[in-house]
Every structure is written in C-alpha cells, then in structure tokens.
Amino acid sequence: MSADECSIKLAETVTELSTTLEELQVAVEEIQERNQELAAAHQATEDERRKYQELFEFAPDGYFITDASGIIQDANQAAATLLNIEKRRLIGKPLALFIADTSKRTFLSQLNQLTHLSSPDFPTTLLYRDWELSLQPRQNEPFPVEISISAILNPQSEIVGLRWLIRDMTYRNQAESLRQQLEAEKEFSELKSRFIQTVSHEFRTPLNMIYVSAQLLARSHDGLSEEKCNQLLQRTDKAVRRITKILDDVLVFSQASADKLELNPTLLDLEQFCEAIIEDYQIIAGSNKTLQLNTPGTNHSVCLDEKLLYQILGNLLSNAINYSQPNSTITLTLTYPDHTVCFQIQDQGIGIPREDIPRLFDPFHRAKNVSNLPGTGLGLSIVQKAIELHGGTINVHSEVDIGTTFTVTLPLGL
Numbered sequence: 001m002s003a004d005e006c007s008i009k010l011a012e013t014v015t016e017l018s019t020t021l022e023e024l025q026v027a028v029e030e031i032q033e034r035n036q037e038l039a040a041a042h043q044a045t046e047d048e049r050r051k052y053q054e055l056f057e058f059a060p061d062g063y064f065i066t067d068a069s070g071i072i073q074d075a076n077q078a079a080a081t082l083l084n085i086e087k088r089r090l091i092g093k094p095l096a097l098f099i100a101d102t103s104k105r106t107f108l109s110q111l112n113q114l115t116h117l118s119s120p121d122f123p124t125t126l127l128y129r130d131w132e133l134s135l136q137p138r139q140n141e142p143f144p145v146e147i148s149i150s151a152i153l154n155p156q157s158e159i160v161g162l163r164w165l166i167r168d169m170t171y172r173n174q175a176e177s178l179r180q181q182l183e184a185e186k187e188f189s190e191l192k193s194r195f196i197q198t199v200s201h202e203f204r205t206p207l208n209m210i211y212v213s214a215q216l217l218a219r220s221h222d223g224l225s226e227e228k229c230n231q232l233l234q235r236t237d238k239a240v241r242r243i244t245k246i247l248d249d250v251l252v253f254s255q256a257s258a259d260k261l262e263l264n265p266t267l268l269d270l271e272q273f274c275e276a277i278i279e280d281y282q283i284i285a286g287s288n289k290t291l292q293l294n295t296p297g298t299n300h301s302v303c304l305d306e307k308l309l310y311q312i313l314g315n316l317l318s319n320a321i322n323y324s325q326p327n328s329t330i331t332l333t334l335t336y337p338d339h340t341v342c343f344q345i346q347d348q349g350i351g352i353p354r355e356d357i358p359r360l361f362d363p364f365h366r367a368k369n370v371s372n373l374p375g376t377g378l379g380l381s382i383v384q385k386a387i388e389l390h391g392g393t394i395n396v397h398s399e400v401d402i403g404t405t406f407t408v409t410l411p412l413g414l
Contacts, residue, residue, distance in 0.1 A: 062145075062166035065152070068159050070095045070111050082145075082168060084137040095164065100142035103133035114149070114162065132169065144169040237283070252311055252382050263389045265303045270341065271295045274334055277310060281317045288326040291317070294333040302341055302412055308386040313343060315379035316406050320347035323404075336412075340392075343408045351400035360396065383408075 062079035066072050072090050080087040083098050099107045110131075131149070134142040145166050152161030252261065274293055282291045313332070320330040328348040335342045352360065356367040361384040387394050392410035 061168075062164075064090075064095060064164040064166065066095055066162050066164065068114070068161060070162070073161065079166065082135065082137060082166065084140050098136055100134035100136040102142070107133060114151075114159065135166070248311070252386075261308075261385060261389060263305050263308065265305050267301050268304055268306055268309070270300050270302055270304075270334060272299075273306070273309070274313070274332060274343075277313050277317070278332060281314065281321065284318070285321045285330070289321060289324055290329045291321075292329055292331045294331060296335065300336060300341075304341075304390065304410060305386075308389060312383050312386050312408060313345070315383050316343075316345040316408070319379060320345055320349060320404070323347065324349035337409075339412050340409050341412060343410075344405060345408075346403065346405045348403040351402055351404055352396070352398040353400055357396065357398070 062082045063076045064072055064079055065074040072093050072095055075087060075090045077087060080090060083090070096104065096108055096111070131147045132144060133147065135145050136142045146169050147167075148165045150163045150165075151159045152163060154160045274295065278291050278293045285291055317330065317332065324330060324347045330348075331344075331346045333342075333344040333346070335344070352367050360367075361380050363378060363381045384394060387408060387410070390410045392408060394409075395407045396404065397407075398404040
C-alpha cells in the first residue's frame with residue numbers, strides 16, 4: 001500500500017473514530033440525563049414512602065398489616081398503644097391473640113372465610129367495613145373497636161395479605177350514651193311539662209262544674225225544683241267520677257313509668273265484671289249514648305288482675321264515650337277463642353286518622369281530629385302497659401267518621 005493510500009485510510013479511520021466519539025458523547029449525556037431522572041424519581045418515591053410511613057406511624061387509629069392467615073407483619077404506634085404492648089413485640093404474633101374471648105370465635109370464623117376467598121369472590125379490595133368486636137390489650141380490660149379490612153393482592157389477584165384499620169369506639173360509645181341520656185332527660189322534661197299542662201286543663205272543667213253545681217244547690221231554697229237539683233247532683237257526680245278517673249290514670253301511669261306496676265291475678269266472674277263496668281260507664285255516658293254488652297251467655301271464671309282489667313276496659317270505654325256521636329251505641333263483646341279471652345270495644349265515633357295510629361299508645365299523644373274533646377292522652381298508654389303485663393295483645397281498626405274497634409286478647413293460663 002502506497003503512502004497516499006495509507007494517508008487516506010488513516011483519515012477515514014480518524015473520521016469514523018471522531019463520529020463514534022461524538023455518538024458516545026451523546027449516549028453518555030443521555031445516560032446522565034436518565035440517571036438524573038431516575039434519581040429524581042427515586043427521591044420522589046422516597047419522599048412519598050416517608051410521607052405514608054409518617055401517616056402510618058402517627059395515624060390516630062391502629063393500623064396492622066398481616067399475612068393472609070392473620071400473622072402481624074407490621075403495625076403502627078397507635079396499634080401498639082391500643083394493645084398496651086411494644087411495637088416490636090407485635091411482629092410475628094397472630095392478631096387473634098389480641099381479640100377478646102367474647103369476640104374470638106366470630107373473628108376466627110371470619111378470618112377463615114377471608115383466607116379462602118379468591119378473586120371472583122370480591123368486587124373490590126375492601127372486604128369489611130365497620131365490623132364491631134372487642135380487643136383484649138395486655139393487662140387491661142377489653143374495649144370495643146370498629147374494624148375495616150382490605151386485601152393485599154398479588155398479580156394473580158390472590159389475597160397475600162390483609163390491612164386492618166382499627167378504631168377505638170370507647171369514647172364514641174360513651175358520647176352516644178351521653179347523647180341518649182341527654183335526649184331522655186329532654187324528653188322527660190317535655191313529658192313532665194305536657195303532663196302538668198294536660199292534667200291542669202283536665203281538672204279545671206270538672207272542678208268548675210262541681211263549683212257551679214254546689215253554688216246553685218246552696219241556693220236551692222230560692223226556687224230550684226227537685227228535678228233541677230237532681231240534674232245538678234248528677235253533674236256533680238259525673239265531675240267527681242271524671243276527676244277520680246284522672247287521678248287513677250295518673251297513679252297507674254306513674255307506676256307503669258317506674259316499672260312498679262304489678263300483676264295480681266285473682267279469680268273473676270267475667271260476665272258479672274263486664275256487667276258492672278258497663279253500668280258504671282253508662283252513668284258517665286249519660287242518656288244520649290247507649291252502652292251494650294254481648295256475652296256468650298254462660299259464666300266463665302278466669303284468673304286476671306281485676307284492677308288492671310278495669311283500667312283496660314274503662315279507658316277503652318271512656319274513649320269510646322268521649323269520641324262517639326250523640327244517640328250512638330257502644331258495644332263491649334266478650335268471647336273465648338282458643339284458650340284466650342277476647343274483649344272487643346266498638347263505637348260509632350269520629351275514628352282515628354291513619355297517620356295517628358302508629359303513635360296511638362304514646363303517652364299524651366292525641367289524634368289530630370279530637371279538637372277540644374276531653375282526655376289526658378294517658379289512657380291508651382296505660383291500656384298497653386296493663387295488657388303487656390298480662391302477656392296479651394291489642395289491635396285497632398278504625399275509619400274516620402265511621403268508628404273504631406279495639407280488640408284486646410288475654411291468655412287464660414296465667
């Protein structure tokens with residue numbers, strides 16, 4: 001090879017080498033740029049990891065990570081505090097070890113179901129939300145917690161671990177209990193206020209009637225006829241009976257509210273008992289309403305509480321009288337179906353609006369169509385309490401402006 005050829009070949013080699021060096025330089029710059037991007041991504045990932053680690057560590061609720069069988073792999077400080085144990089001593093222990101005995105069987109059963117789940121069995125990774133049970137910390141009393149569980153899945157959508165978020169419910173339960181107590185106190189205060197207003201109003205009318213009748217009778221020598229005197233005496237008697245009934249209702253309601261109402265069953269001739277109560281309430285009803293008794297016609301002696309039975313039938317008859325039209329009939333029917341005794345009180349009165357029936361037995365509740373008709377709103381509440389003590393039931397069927405039928409069924413085998 002000649003010198004010229006060598007020179008040309010050398011020049012070509014230098015050119016190729018220069019091009020390769022340039023390409024290498026570009027590649028080095030690209031690698032450096034990629035390294036910078038990777039370093040930035042790594043730093044961002046580390047910052048994110050540290051942020052979530054801080055959230056994990058300082059979260060106010062307990063947080064556990066377990067394998068699929070419930071063995072603790074990690075836990076935050078709140079979890080260790082809840083269980084009154086050092087965090088490092090939690091690792092490797094089964095979570096079931098810290099479940100209270102009262103909840104352990106349920107916990108193990110649910111955990112067993114979780115370990116056998118496969119991907120088609122759950123639409124999302126959230127497996128349980130707001131599951132309530134009791135934890136058992138070391139050397140402390142059990143306390144209620146609320147647990148949410150989510151799954152850790154592998155690429156094949158198989159459960160390989162579980163995340164447990166545990167919230168101490170002690171303070172929330174205490175707050176809820178306090179809220180309910182305050183609401184009960186408020187309700188009691190409102191009930192007491194309604195009681196005073198209602199009873200005061202109900203006393204005023206019969207007392208005025210007694211006062212006026214007494215004043216007129218005191219002046220009977222001024223020309224009052226015997227018939228007029230008898231009418232005034234009947235009005236006075238009716239007013240006294242009304243006051244007596246209100247006092248009886250208040251006493252029974254007070255005993256029932258304090259759970260001091262007692263059942264004292266005695267042997268009763270029911271037909272005779274019903275005849276007597278019809279006679280009593282016919283006097284209260286007066287001459288413009290008729291009380292009628294239907295019985296099987298044979299005497300039955302049964303074991304029931306006489307005073308409570310009088311309250312049951314008396315209040316139902318009183319309501320029927322108060323809310324019936326003049327010249328109407330109120331019927332008490334007595335039957336003995338299937339080893340029970342059934343009392344049915346039917347009137348032709350104003351009826352009960354459908355929307356009032358669910359609250360019919362609430363103390364002081366009165367239907368919206370009673371207007372200014374007399375009543376304390378205690379009667380049906382007392383009726384329900386007395387029936388419950390007997391182990392019986394009460395049903396009502398009513399149509400507005402047509403009438404109401406109450407059916408009371410009491411067992412005979414007390």
